[in-house]
Amino acid sequence: MRRMRSRRLSALMLAGLAIVALGIGASPAFGQANQSGGPPPITDYANYPLGLGLIPAGCTAQGANVVDGELFSLNGGPGVADMNQLGEVPNDAVVTMTWTNFAPGCEGVGISLSRKISLTPHFDLADEQFLSTWAYCGPGGTACTAPYSLTLNLALAPPVACYQLDANIGPPLNVVGPNTAYYSLNSPFNMLISANNGGTEPCTPAPCPTNPSVPAGSAECEEAPPTTTSTTTPPPTSTSVAPSETTTTTAPPPPPPPGPSVTSTTVCASGQQLDATTGQCVAVLSQSAALPFTGSRSGDIARGGIAFVAAGLLMVMAARRWRSASTHIG
Numbered sequence: 157m158r159r160m161r162s163r164r165l166s167a168l169m170l171a172g173l174a175i176v177a178l179g180i181g182a183s184p185a186f187g188q189a190n191q192s193g194g195p196p197p198i199t200d201y202a203n204y205p206l207g208l209g210l211i212p213a214g215c216t217a218q219g220a221n222v223v224d225g226e227l228f229s230l231n232g233g234p235g236v237a238d239m240n241q242l243g244e245v246p247n248d249a250v251v252t253m254t255w256t257n258f259a260p261g262c263e264g265v266g267i268s269l270s271r272k273i274s275l276t277p278h279f280d281l282a283d284e285q286f287l288s289t290w291a292y293c294g295p296g297g298t299a300c301t302a303p304y305s306l307t308l309n310l311a312l313a314p315p316v317a318c319y320q321l322d323a324n325i326g327p328p329l330n331v332v333g334p335n336t337a338y339y340s341l342n343s344p345f346n347m348l349i350s351a352n353n354g355g356t357e358p359c360t361p362a363p364c365p366t367n368p369s370v371p372a373g374s375a376e377c378e379e380a381p382p383t384t385t386s387t388t389t390p391p392p393t394s395t396s397v398a399p400s401e402t403t404t405t406t407a408p409p410p411p412p413p414p415g416p417s418v419t420s421t422t423v424c425a426s427g428q429q430l431d432a433t434t435g436q437c438v439a440v441l442s443q444s445a446a447l448p449f450t451g452s453r454s455g456d457i458a459r460g461g462i463a464f465v466a467a468g469l470l471m472v473m474a475a476r477r478w479r480s481a482s483t484h485i486g
Contacts, residue, residue, distance in 0.1 A: 189287070189288065189289045189290070189313060189375040190289075190290060190292075190375075191289060191290065191291045191307075191308065191309065191312060192290075192291040192292050192293065192297060192298060192306075193292075193297050193298065194266075194292040194293070194294070194296050194297020194298065194327070195266075195292070195295075195296035195297060195327045196327070196330075197287050197290070197327055197328050197329060197330040197375065198326070198327050198328065198329045198330060198337075199330045199331075201329075201331075201336040201337040204329070204337045204342065205325075205326065205337075205342055205345050205347050206344070206345055208326075210265065210266070210325065210326035210327075210347075211262075211265060211325070211326075211345060212261060212262065212263075212264040212265065214260075214261030214262075215259070215261045215262035215264075215265060216259075216261060217259035217261075217262055218345055218346040218347075219325075219340065219346040219347070219348055219349060220348075220349045220350060221259055222258065222259050222262045222265060222325055222349065223255040223256075223257070223258055223259070223262075223267070223304075223349065224255060224256050224257040224258070224259065225254075225255050225256030225257065226253060226254070226255040226323070226349065226350070227253070227254050227255070228241075228242060228251065228252070228253050228323070228350065229242075229251070229252045229254075230242050230243075230245060230249055230250075230251060231249055231250050232250070232252070235254065238350055239321055239323060239350040239351055239352035240350075240351070240352055242321075242352055243354075244354050245310070245319070245321060245352060245354055246310075247310055247311070247315035247316065248310060248311040249310050249311075250307060250308070250309050250310070250311075251269065251307070251308045251310065251321065252305065252306070252307045252308075253267075253269050253305065253306045253307075253308075253323050254303065254304060254305045254306075255267075255304045256302075256303075256304070257302075257304075258300075264294075264295065265294060265295075265325050265326065266292060266293065266294020266295050266296070266297070266300070266325070266326050266327060267292070267293055267294055267300055267304075267306060267323070267324075267325065267349075268290055268291070268292045268306075268322070268323070268324050268325075268326065268327055268328045269290065269291045269292075269306040269307075269308045269321075269322075269323050270287060270288075270289065270290035270291070270308070270321070270322050270324070270328040271287075271288045271289055271290070271308065271310060271313070271316070271319050271320070271321050271322075272285035272286060272287055272288060272319060272320045272321075272322065272332055273285060273286045273287075273288050273316045273318070273319065273361055273371050273373060273374055274316075274318040274319055274320045274353065274355065274359060275318065275359050275360065275361075276318060276353075276357075276359055277318045277353060277354055277355040277356065277357060277359060278353050279320065279351070279353050281334065281341075282333075282334060283333060284331055284332070284333035284334070284335065284336070285320050285331065285332040285333060286330070286331055286370055286371050286374035286375070286376065287328055287329065287330050287331065287374060287375045287376075288313050288314070288316060288319070288373055288374055288375065289308065289310065289312060289313035289375070290308065290327075290328045290375075291306045291307060291308045292306075292327055292328070293306060294326070296327075306323075308321075313373065314372065314373035315373070316355065316361065316373055317355050317356060317357070317358065317359045317360075317361065318353075318354070318355030318356070318357070318359035319353070319354060319355050320332070320351060320352070320353045321351060321352040321353075322339060322348065322350075322351050323348075323349040323350045323351070324339045324347050324348050324349055325347045325348075325349065326347060330375065330376070339351075361373060364376070364377030365377075
């Protein structure tokens with residue numbers, strides 16, 4: 157009874173994964189290179205694999221021995237123990253990997269199922285293969301839990317002419333080749349579980365529009381040009397001096413036309429003085445007015461004031477009399 161329940165549960169989970177895969181397949185093909193989240197692909201090739209902490213200290217198994225009972229299926233078909241037995245894998249296929257357990261001490265490793273863009277339909281040591289799409293479970297992503305399964309929907313990625321499918325330990329390599337790293341040729345640890353090569357020649361991919369050094373359809377190739385911050389080139393700096401910064405010098409107004417020539421030899425008669433404007437001698441109304449007042453004598457000032465007051469009173473009285481007389485006459 158327990159075995160039947162376990163089998164039914166496994167069947168339901170597999171069916172659920174298939175439905176999820178089909179649902180994902182209905183989404184746009186671009187921008188879906190990492191189909192299950194988790195860490196980015198490996199680009200530290202110098203320290204791959206043991207220098208990156210991908211293998212637990214107690215894991216002594218390597219390659220395919222890290223997992224038990226692994227099977228690979230194409231579009232839900234029967235499972236095979238080696239991916240090579242799947243035959244040709246079309247660009248719209250759904251590839252599924254299942255396994256029953258991890259080798260003792262290797263329970264903490266991650267597992268990847270990925271496709272690379274290849275330059276040949278078979279494995280070539282001189283070929284550089286660029287990661288196209290992948291699925292992953294393990295540290296940094298969704299945990300690998302029983303019943304263990306990974307599904308890779310190739311329809312989510314751009315089609316390729318030639319490929320290599322890989323099942324490996326840890327995240328996938330971003331580039332496989334002589335200038336980067338390999339899964340199975342790295343001493344002292346083999347990271348490859350299984351592989352499948354195929355496709356139809358010619359295999360040469362188109363260059364990435366935004367990065368011609370990588371193939372179109374690779375994880376490194378952006379389908380749209382990257383957004384850049386436009387920088388406006390400032391106009392050339394003018395060396396001319398702004399008018400507002402110059403100093404303006406205003407010419408002084410012209411001098412007035414000169415008057416008659418006056419010389420120091422001109423002598424006026426008694427009772428006259430020299431007019432500086434006309435240069436003529438004119439009569440002086442009061443000789444005392446032409447003399448400067450150089451001192452202060454209070455007696456003289458008081459007497460002068462009294463005289464002015466008396467004169468004023470006499471003028472007022474005279475005016476009243478004249479007014480009264482005019483009134484009687486009229």
